[in-house]
Amino acid sequence: xxxxxxPLLFFAFILVGYLNLLLxxxxxxxxxxxxxxxxxxxxxxxxxxxxxxGPFAFFPLFDAVFRGSVTTGTAVAMITAWGMINVGHLPYxxxxxxxxxxxxxxxxxxxxxxxxxxxANIIFGP
Amino acid sequence: xxxTAIGMAxxxxxxxxxxxxxxxxxxxxxxxxxxxxxxxxxxxFLILAFAVAGLVSVLIKKDSVxxxxxxxxxxxxxxxxxxxxxxxxxxxxxxxxxxxxxxxxxxxVGTMISFVAAKTLWNVARLPIEIVFVGxxxxxxxxxxxxxxxxxxxxxxxxxFPKLAERxxxxxxxxxxKKQPTNRGDSVD
Numbered sequence: 001x002x003x004x005x006x007p008l009l010f011f012a013f014i015l016v017g018y019l020n021l022l023l024x025x026x027x028x029x030x031x032x033x034x035x036x037x038x039x040x041x042x043x044x045x046x047x048x049x050x051x052x053x054g055p056f057a058f059f060p061l062f063d064a065v066f067r068g069s070v071t072t073g074t075a076v077a078m079i080t081a082w083g084m085i086n087v088g089h090l091p092y093x094x095x096x097x098x099x100x101x102x103x104x105x106x107x108x109x110x111x112x113x114x115x116x117x118x119x120a121n122i123i124f125g126p
Numbered sequence: 127x128x129x130t131a132i133g134m135a136x137x138x139x140x141x142x143x144x145x146x147x148x149x150x151x152x153x154x155x156x157x158x159x160x161x162x163x164x165x166x167x168x169x170x171f172l173i174l175a176f177a178v179a180g181l182v183s184v185l186i187k188k189d190s191v192x193x194x195x196x197x198x199x200x201x202x203x204x205x206x207x208x209x210x211x212x213x214x215x216x217x218x219x220x221x222x223x224x225x226x227x228x229x230x231x232x233x234x235v236g237t238m239i240s241f242v243a244a245k246t247l248w249n250v251a252r253l254p255i256e257i258v259f260v261g262x263x264x265x266x267x268x269x270x271x272x273x274x275x276x277x278x279x280x281x282x283x284x285x286x287f288p289k290l291a292e293r294x295x296x297x298x299x300x301x302x303x304k305k306q307p308t309n310r311g312d313s314v315d
Contacts, residue, residue: 009165009172011134017161018141021153054217055252059259067260076268079260083246092222094134097229098297104290105239108279112243112272119271 012091019088020052029065032074040074041121045113048081052088071126077117084109172219179223183231192232199237204280207237211244211276215251226298235291240280247272 032043047066051058062082067075085106093102145153192198194206214221225238248269256265283291 008131008134011131011138013161013165014138014158015134015141015161016164017159018138018145018157020160021157022141022145022148055255059255063259072264072267075260075264076271079256079268080247080272084243086246089218089222089246091134092218096222096226096298096301098294098301100290100297101235101294104235104283104287104294105242108239108282109243112275112279116268116271116275120267123271124267 008095009091012095015091016052016088019050023050023052029069032066032070040070041077041114041117044070044074044078044117045081045085048078048113049085049087051082052086058082071121072124073117073119073121073126075117076120077113080116081113084112168217168219171217175216175220175223178220179227182224183227186227186231188232191228195228195233195237197234199234201281203234203237204240204277204284207233207240207280208244208276211241212248213250214241214245215249221245226302229295229298230302234284235287235294236280236282236284238280239283240276243276243279247275 032040032047051061053061062075062079066078070078090102093105142154142157145157149156195203195210197203199206214224221242225233225242228241229235229238253265253269256268
């Protein structure tokens with residue numbers, strides 16, 4: 001099983017490398033300025049889905065770069081998207097579960113982060 | 127090499143071209159290096175993960191998987207999937223192969239959609255890190271507004287996409303075909 005997945009993993013990690021390299025954090029932050037407003041509920045998840053790294057990389061980065069400038073809802077949407085629809089998971093999903101699973105998972109999950117953010121803003125205030 | 131690997135190679139090529147236009151050859155090699163460093167870094171874990179996935183597929187009782195996580199579990203399946211997903215430790219290199227193994231052992235796709243939602247939303251191993259960096263209040267708010275998501279997502283899939291679930295199972299079978307010619311629990315019956 002392992003040796004057969006190896007070529008796939010090889011290319012998958014080249015993709016992960018380029019994703020890290022071609023998506024500088026400063027550019028991501030500039031998309032989500034204070035003036036983003038309600039659009040933050042859509043831009044936030046998009047950025048969350050693109051930021052790579054495990055919890056030990058993501059949460060400190062989120063705290064340092066984004067936390068101060070976003071509403072509660074956008075923060076919730078961003079963290080939720082980083083977990084649920086993270087593009088860094090795509091190589092693993094393609095390698096082990098196949099293209100139809102990817103379509104199904106992202107098709108169903110894609111609106112959840114925005115809904116979560118909206119709920120957070122409505123219930124707990126921005 | 128299967129189709130997925132070829133597709134991935136093509137995307138990698140286009141990203142390399144993008145890197146070239148942005149920073150020339152140094153950026154192209156830097157991307158490959160960065161990826162390979164990540165791969166080498168998690169290599170020991172990968173081998174362990176495959177060992178666990180392999181062991182699970184040999185040791186697991188198909189009866190109990192389909193009873194708890196399969197069609198037999200009915201509406202409770204997504205609920206069990208959610209609970210297990212919230213508790214299972216490990217990164218994507220571990221839980222995706224595990225999910226493939228569970229689906230091949232009889233778990234329903236909807237239940238696995240619940241599993242991966244809970245795993246990536248609020249895994250118990252991750253919550254302490256989130257609380258430390260983001261604060262208890264925001265973590266609690268995020269948990270409260272998303273608490274119904276995993277069960278909801280899995281139930282949606284089980285209710286509306288049963289045929290797609292079958293096709294996904296075929297996909298996984300294709301991906302694993304060359305990997306495990308014999309000795310799988312499910313080849314016995």
